[in-house]
Amino acid sequence: MTESLTESDAAGGEPAPRGRIFADLTPLRTSPDYRRLWFGNTVSWTGQGMTALAVSLQVYDLTGSAFSVGLIGACSLVPLVVFGLYGGAVADTVDRRKLGLASAFGSFLLSVLLVGVTVAGIERVGLLYGIVALQAVCFALNSPARSSMIARLLPAEQLPAANALNSMTSTTGSLVGPMLGGLIVGWWGYRAAYGVDAVTFTAALYAMWRLPAMLPERGEGTGRKRASVLDGLRFLGTRPNLRMTFLSDMCAMVLAQPRALFPVVAVLWYGGDARTTGLLVAAPALGALLGGVFSGWLGSVRRHGLAVLVAVGCWGAAVAVFGLTRQLWLGLVFLALAGAADTTSMVFRNTMLQAAVPDELRGRLQGVFIVVVAGGPRLGDFIAGSAADLTSPGVAVTGGGVACVAAVALLGLRWRGFARYDARHPEA
Incomplete structure (x- = not known):
């Protein structure tokens, strides 16, 4: 069962919790x-x-x-x-x-x-x-x-x-x-x-x-020296698994980010107002919170790369289906599912950055993480708004979700080693 997503041994060889929910x-x-x-x-x-x-x-x-x-x-x-x-x-x-x-x-x-x-x-x-x-x-x-x-x-x-x-x-x-x-x-x-x-x-x-x-801990033969941003970027450029954590997240945040269209779809799809927009904004956050509350099973997952690919694919699929809904309660459900998938992706991406990066470079990689997290959704807002103006909100939302699923699948096929990443033997 070497290709399974979960196994009885968690990272570090400790027994993984069985049946944990919370x-x-x-x-x-x-x-x-x-x-x-x-x-x-x-x-x-x-x-x-x-x-x-x-x-x-x-x-x-x-x-x-x-x-x-x-x-x-x-x-x-x-x-x-x-x-x-x-x-x-x-x-x-x-x-x-x-x-x-x-x-x-x-x-x-x-x-x-x-x-x-x-x-x-x-x-x-x-x-x-x-x-x-x-x-x-x-x-x-x-x-x-x-x-x-x-x-x-x-x-x-x-x-x-x-x-x-x-x-x-x-x-x-x-x-x-x-x-x-x-x-x-x-x-x-x-x-x-x-x-x-x-x-x-x-x-x-x-x-x-x-x-x-x-x-910061230093590797053998390295002393105290001035840390360079470029050194961190060069390290990232030579580590396909770490690079994939950022690329997969950009698939979700850039291609399938519907939040800029919430005020529009609240009126056009659901006949609502500002309160409806507030519900749409809150739904992914609530889903993300529930994803954290019910995260006990994550400790049994050792194939972190595969988990990221699946989670990002689920985000894109949930956003795509949200673009097809015209009932508010159903739309909120799929937005919440997208938020839960985002939590799962974030947990494993962050874990990979912490476990597979030498301590002397962790700060710089976390800095890149901030840039992607801060800039990706805002670029996604621009793309979603532009696509909606050129086509329609429905096409922009559903098309973005489909594009996310397709892009992350292509990335997984291009760098197949990412899906085989084993938390027990982290390799950047």
Whole structure:
């Protein structure tokens, strides 16, 4: 049964859990450092979700312009792309604990600045844009450092479970944060939402402060040297399995990203309004959260490459079928299925990046990961909108889903070794 997707042995040779349904909490039980880091990130992600909504509401309140609200995304995208790569290189040079602590403290100070600006009654949209851009810089420096630590805190066989738990952190922040932010802004105003965000960052700061030193490990014959972004990209260029983790994700995020069309399809397909659009936006996130909650079975999968191909194919198929639906409940179901497939893909792609990359290069590869995650969906929004204008929303959504399935199948045929990737013997 060497070609099966799952076997009784998980990565590292430990017995895989049989019949597990809910998320594997073993990483939280066995590693106090990881437990504090996970809890701190979950709390701070929720606070960041509150601030993201509050800034959007405040910008619209000041300008009355949807375009001005859209510029918030542009203000964060450029720093994420530029500093994502740079932050990864820095994380491979310095103590990652100190980098994570400094960048988290920077985010905390920016939240405090938002409170001060609001209390002082300063109503300048440009200032809000600048703070958002600086927040993106802090995130781009923090994320590679934080992600690179996971493989040092946990044994290899626990990485899939840890990444599933991490997916629940980000999804919970995306779902719960904006809901709480809307309530708090409605009851007590913007300053209260920003203040709560500042308080939540203390959990992340405490978790980082309690970690041991995290200097990058060096291979034999290598000393301390300046980490180069180009070295990371060259390494990626010579490692087909790692390269495939990014290419497969781009198939999903670039070719089959329907979110830009949600306002249009809410009206044209379902006769709805802004509330319907909100349901469409929430459905993939809810599916992703459920994918994390019911992720216990992921620990028994050793063919991580094959799992990624299947998960991305399922994303594309679910999006394609969503494009054919004209009943809201059915459309929401398929969007939720797409979100669950995305969680599965993310868990195994991240695990491969952590297990198959030397520690001295993990930061840079995580930086590339940020660029793909940040830029891919936005490029997908542009492609989906352009295709819908040239054809129709239905053709754009269904065609994108079919294109995703076809593209990932062709990639799997071109690099067949990816489907044979064995978590017990990780090879980049």
